[in-house]
Amino acid sequence: MSAAPDxxxxxxxxxxxxATWPPVTxxxxxxxxxxxxxxxxxxxxxxxxxxxxxxxxxxxxEVLTPARLFQLRGGQETxxxxxxxxxxxxxxxxxIYAAPVAEIAQKPRPVSLLAAWPxxxxxxxxxxxxxxxxxxxxxxxxxxxxxxxxxxxxxxRVAGAAFAAIHDEIAMMHALLVETGFRxxxxxxxxxxxxxHWAQEQGARVFALAVTEENTAARNLYRALGMIxxxxxxxxxxxx
Numbered sequence: 100m101s102a103a104p105d106x107x108x109x110x111x112x113x114x115x116x117x118a119t120w121p122p123v124t125x126x127x128x129x130x131x132x133x134x135x136x137x138x139x140x141x142x143x144x145x146x147x148x149x150x151x152x153x154x155x156x157x158x159x160x161e162v163l164t165p166a167r168l169f170q171l172r173g174g175q176e177t178x179x180x181x182x183x184x185x186x187x188x189x190x191x192x193x194x195i196y197a198a199p200v201a202e203i204a205q206k207p208r209p210v211s212l213l214a215a216w217p218x219x220x221x222x223x224x225x226x227x228x229x230x231x232x233x234x235x236x237x238x239x240x241x242x243x244x245x246x247x248x249x250x251x252x253x254x255x256r257v258a259g260a261a262f263a264a265i266h267d268e269i270a271m272m273h274a275l276l277v278e279t280g281f282r283x284x285x286x287x288x289x290x291x292x293x294x295x296h297w298a299q300e301q302g303a304r305v306f307a308l309a310v311t312e313e314n315t316a317a318r319n320l321y322r323a324l325g326m327i328x329x330x331x332x333x334x335x336x337x338x339x
Contacts, residue, residue: 106197107269107305109173109330116142116195116309118243119264119271126163129156133163138234141191141334142309145170152177161185167337173330187335194318196326197307200270200299203324204306207293213250214297218260222250225260229276239264239274245301251277251290258286263294270298272308275317287320 107115122134122143130150136143145168146160152175161167169187171179215222218236226236239246239262246264250257258281262274272294277286295306307329310317 106199106327106329107267107307109195111267111269112195112197112305112307112329113172113332115266115269115271115307118266119246120238120273121241121243122238123241128160128163129153131156131160133160136234137237139238140235141168142170143238144168145334147172148175148178152181154181157181169335170332171335172332179335182335182337185337187337190334190336192312192333193309193331194312194328195307195309195330195332196318196321197269197305197329198324198326200295200303200306203292203326204295204299205289205292206296207289211252212290212293213252214247215250216246216248218248219250221257222248222260225250225257225276225278226274228278231274231276235274247294247297249290249294249297251281251286253281253284253286256281259290261290261294263298265298265301265303268302268304270295270301270303270306272306275308287317288324291320291324 123137124135126133132147132149146164147170242264243266249261251259259277263270263272
C-alpha cells in the first residue's frame, strides 16, 4: 500500500528535526536564524533561512556567523546561488528518510534492545567510539520529550547505541552507532525496528531520520526497511 498519505510534509519533518536535535540558542537576523550549537555539530550550528531571501540580511548574517556555515533546504536556490558566488562550498548533502511507523515497527527480542535515559556509561562509550562526544550528548539532553536512548545487545555484548525523540507525532532517530565488530550482522536493522516500536507506543505516526548522501550502507538499509526519501538538505561552508 502507498505510504505517501501517512508521511508528514517536509516542513513538519524539518520542524521535528529541529525539535529533536536542537541548538543551545537561536537568534533572529532578519529572515535568518543564527544558531549556537555548543560544539554539537553542523546541524545545530548552521545558520538557517526562515523567510524570503534578502541579500542585505545575508551580509548581516555573515558578520554574525563566525562559523561561516549555512544549511540549505528545499526551495532555497536563490540563497544557494548567492552563497556559491561568495565562495561557499557544498558540505554534507543529506537525505531525510521517512515511513509510517506501523510499517517498520517490530517489538524487539527480550534484552536485545534496552531503553536507557539518561544515557548509561556504556552508551556514552559506544557513541564516543564513533566520535559522538559530550557536546552531541548535550544536544540529546536538550531535545524535546518524549525521548529515549537505546542500547543494542548481540551475543550478550553491547553492540550499538542510538537516540530517538518525538515531535508532532514524528519520531526522529539520531546517533545510531553500531560497534565495528557487530556490523553486517543485522544489528542496525533490529535497532531501527525496535526504536520504531517504542515510537509507536508513544503515539508517533511517522518514523524518520537524516543521513548523509555518502553513507550508502545506511541508505540501503533504510530503503530495504521501506523508508522513502522525503527531502534533502545540504550545507554551504566557507573557510575562515
